[in-house]
Amino acid sequence: MRAAAFLRFLSTALPVAALALVAGCQSAAPPAPSRNTTALSTMERVALGANACWFKSGDAAFKPYRLAPELNSFSGRPRILIVKRNSPESRPLAVIQAEGHPARLQAFGPLFNEPLGTRMASDVKRFAAGGTGCH
Template sequence: MRRFAFSIILLAATGLTACKPEAPRPAVRGQSALDIMEKVAVAANRCWFKSGDAAFRTYQLSPELSSFSGRPRILLVRKGSRDDRPVLVVQAEGTPPRLDAFGPLLNENVAPRIRQDVVRWANGRNDC
């Protein structure tokens, strides 16, 4: 049931690589966009960055969870670059919440792993 309910964040390859957000889908009761993104941000920081994961070594995490736009999100930007444009944006919005991800990093070899990690973390698991 929980797995079905979190189909809202099933980041299928076609939906995740597209720049336009997917249509809203049913959400798990009691979960807000902020709740989902807090889980994703904490796990991404721990699993991708604090662990020293080689796939993310050249990036840094920039969480923007306190958003007045109603779209809490995390950004991955190139570490030490003057170009502040994110290479990955993962955000949630709406009621029921909808999770979207986009950016050029999703065209790289690490994209399937990013999708799997984000879906797993949004579903409440915190394993790397």
């Protein structure tokens, strides 16, 4: 009789123990997806952030300018340009581009030498890293 009771105990205890063991091996939440660090994905984040925070927000500092994204680049250097609002065909006042994987950012142009340039550089770094929100 004792052997039958022991077998019943094992038949219920083993599945419970196996479930506990499997549950213990799993993490509570799935791992967060890693941020894509290609040049294109980095410049997409920068373009979205710049457009939202500098232009769509109505920021007076950017009123004289417009955003000209050139993300579809066959050179492997997607970029965005900041140009004069009323003269978009003129030479860019700022160029922000990336290349490689992981992306290496470059930002240059006369607008970066103006007081606004410090803020732009800080924003670009934040946008590239995936930061959201405007300052």
